[in-house]
Amino acid sequence: MLRLMTETAKLQMKQSFARPMFRFCLIANPFLNTILLYEMFLGAGEEDFFSYVVLGAGLMGLWSCICFSSAGDINRERYMGTLALVFAAPSSFQAVIYGKIIGNTLLSLFSFVVSLLTAALLFRVPVTVHAPGFFAVAFLAAVVSFIAISSVIACLLTLSRKTELYMNLLELPLALLCGFVFPVEMLPKPLQLCSALLSPTHAARLLRMSVTASPDRALFLRELAVLCVLTLLYLSGAVLLYKRIDKRVRIRATLDVA
Amino acid sequence: MADAVIEVKDLKREYVSTKGLFQRSKRVVKAVDGVSFCVNRGEIFGLLGQNGAGKTTTVKMLTTLLAPTAGVCRVLGHDCFGEEKHIRSRINFIFGGEFGVYRRLSARDNLRYFAHLYLLDRKVSEVRIEELLALTDLADRADDLAETYSKGMIQRLQIARGLINDPEILFMDEPTVGLDPVGARMLRDIIRRLKEQGRTVLLTTHYLKEAEELCDHMVIVNHGRVAVAGTPAEIRGHHGSLEDAYLALVGGEEDASADD
Ligand SMILES: Nc1ncnc2c1ncn2[C@@H]1O[C@H](COP(=O)(O)OP(=O)(O)OP(=O)(O)O)[C@@H](O)[C@H]1O
Ligand SMILES: [Mg+2]
Numbered sequence: 001m002l003r004l005m006t007e008t009a010k011l012q013m014k015q016s017f018a019r020p021m022f023r024f025c026l027i028a029n030p031f032l033n034t035i036l037l038y039e040m041f042l043g044a045g046e047e048d049f050f051s052y053v054v055l056g057a058g059l060m061g062l063w064s065c066i067c068f069s070s071a072g073d074i075n076r077e078r079y080m081g082t083l084a085l086v087f088a089a090p091s092s093f094q095a096v097i098y099g100k101i102i103g104n105t106l107l108s109l110f111s112f113v114v115s116l117l118t119a120a121l122l123f124r125v126p127v128t129v130h131a132p133g134f135f136a137v138a139f140l141a142a143v144v145s146f147i148a149i150s151s152v153i154a155c156l157l158t159l160s161r162k163t164e165l166y167m168n169l170l171e172l173p174l175a176l177l178c179g180f181v182f183p184v185e186m187l188p189k190p191l192q193l194c195s196a197l198l199s200p201t202h203a204a205r206l207l208r209m210s211v212t213a214s215p216d217r218a219l220f221l222r223e224l225a226v227l228c229v230l231t232l233l234y235l236s237g238a239v240l241l242y243k244r245i246d247k248r249v250r251i252r253a254t255l256d257v258a
Numbered sequence: 259m260a261d262a263v264i265e266v267k268d269l270k271r272e273y274v275s276t277k278g279l280f281q282r283s284k285r286v287v288k289a290v291d292g293v294s295f296c297v298n299r300g301e302i303f304g305l306l307g308q309n310g311a312g313k314t315t316t317v318k319m320l321t322t323l324l325a326p327t328a329g330v331c332r333v334l335g336h337d338c339f340g341e342e343k344h345i346r347s348r349i350n351f352i353f354g355g356e357f358g359v360y361r362r363l364s365a366r367d368n369l370r371y372f373a374h375l376y377l378l379d380r381k382v383s384e385v386r387i388e389e390l391l392a393l394t395d396l397a398d399r400a401d402d403l404a405e406t407y408s409k410g411m412i413q414r415l416q417i418a419r420g421l422i423n424d425p426e427i428l429f430m431d432e433p434t435v436g437l438d439p440v441g442a443r444m445l446r447d448i449i450r451r452l453k454e455q456g457r458t459v460l461l462t463t464h465y466l467k468e469a470e471e472l473c474d475h476m477v478i479v480n481h482g483r484v485a486v487a488g489t490p491a492e493i494r495g496h497h498g499s500l501e502d503a504y505l506a507l508v509g510g511e512e513d514a515s516a517d518d
Binding site: 004014084090 | 273318321322323324325339343346347351353355357358359360361362363367370371372374375376377419
């Protein structure tokens with residue numbers, strides 16, 4: 001089971017990287033976003049480059065990669081005719097989905113490296129992390145939470161043949177709602193409620209907290225707790241969804257396009 | 259009475275599709291409309307019929323990919339919908355055409371990955387993969403990416419993939435589509451060898467000669483129903499060939515597949 005997941009993750013990384021669109025999302029996207037955000041923040045007289053420019057571009061890059069690969073891959077496999085094969089294999093379909101998502105997420109982390117390098121080399125933005133310990137915890141929690149939210153999305157997308165549409169609908173709104181590039185507090189109140197329910201919001205906040213200064217331990221832990229609870233909710237949601245979806249796809253015949 | 263490994267009784271499957279954004283109109287296609295047949299262990303069974311007759315739909319239900327709307331659909335004594343856990347590791351299937359392989363992987367890597375999906379032991383699978391590559395005549399191209407293969411090579415890779423778990427029952431939906439004469443012969447030989455090993459094969463095909471040559475029993479479906487069932491000789495009956503018998507059964511009604 002574990003081996004299947006690692007094999008799937010490896011396969012996924014190989015396949016994703018072979019796709020030009022993915023390489024664009026992974027490398028060009030964070031590079032360009034970093035430049036764009038830097039100029040915007042510079043124009044606005046903002047000084048907090050690391051938090052919003054580097055992390056912002058990195059998070060956006062990570063998110064696009066996840067959206068377009070974890071989600072898109074289901075569709076791609078549907079069109080290749082391999083989705084049905086994977087589904088009908090005796091191994092757990094969910095394990096395969098997780099393998100894919102983990103592979104993609106790990107590979108997508110590279111977008112952070114790109115935005116970091118862009119900011120450091122092009123704009124000489126100081127890239128010191130003030131609280132490396134906190135940052136490491138925040139980073140790990142962020143990765144896990146992204147895996148959780150992707151698994152919910154991937155489950156839902158197995159059900160529909162209009163995957164591509166939903167993928168595009170998801171990409172930017174989530175980046176905005178979760179405050180990747182500006183504080184969530186700038187959003188209207190009702191939207192802030194949405195933000196609070198989305199785990200990436202908290203992940204982004206944790207990352208920022210540990211970058212700028214040594215964070216208030218209590219505040220950090222509270223945010224971390226919220227993130228963990230949300231992540232667990234997403235994961236259990238995915239497990240429940242999967243159980244239903246396993247039957248639904250066969251009733252609605254969405255495994256292939258033939 | 260021989261032991262029936264596939265039991266289909268009064269099997270039905272409808273596809274519901276909705277059209278239009280505001281005035282949603284529902285359209286129901288009765289793809290399979292009350293089909294019954296039995297397949298015994300160790301035989302080669304043919305499922306024949308016009309385009310759109312419901313062959314692929316039937317095979318999908320048998321291979322646990324599609325839920326039946328009504329009727330009995332059992333493989334190896336288990337329900338295909340609900341008890342698929344007991345079926346999946348013991349069967350496999352091949353759909354004709356250029357789909358169903360990872361095009362950015364080599365043949366060997368494809369087979370390796372599917373070996374993982376079938377939870378095979380690594381030592382066992384490495385040996386089997388070499389055997390299958392040799393069997394399907396892909397050994398010398400085994401490390402090239404599948405996207406560089408010809409149609410027939412992809413088809414042969416599919417065949418190798420379908421045999422990866424040494425299935426008790428192999429379902430084949432038009433497996434000879436796109437194969438050259440040598441490839442088609444190779445496939446027929448593989449099918450016969452499977453039978454010698456006591457395996458069961460259910461196959462759909464539009465090549466009546468092929469069906470006649472291979473099959474122990476067959477059914478011809480038309481409009482989602484069984485038009486006739488029996489051995490090739492029985493179906494041929496007084497007609498000169500299986501083709502004549504087939505045409506007499508389903509021919510003449512040119513609108514057979516014009517329902518979409
Ligand atoms: N996903 C689907 N949604 C709606 N209708 C479908 C779907 N799949 C198949 N059908 C319809 O069901 C009917 C039977 O299709 P099926 O693929 O089983 O035929 P077939 O016997 O395999 O034909 P062929 O020889 O062309 O492969 C056809 O009328 C087809 O249009
Ligand atoms: Mg068909």
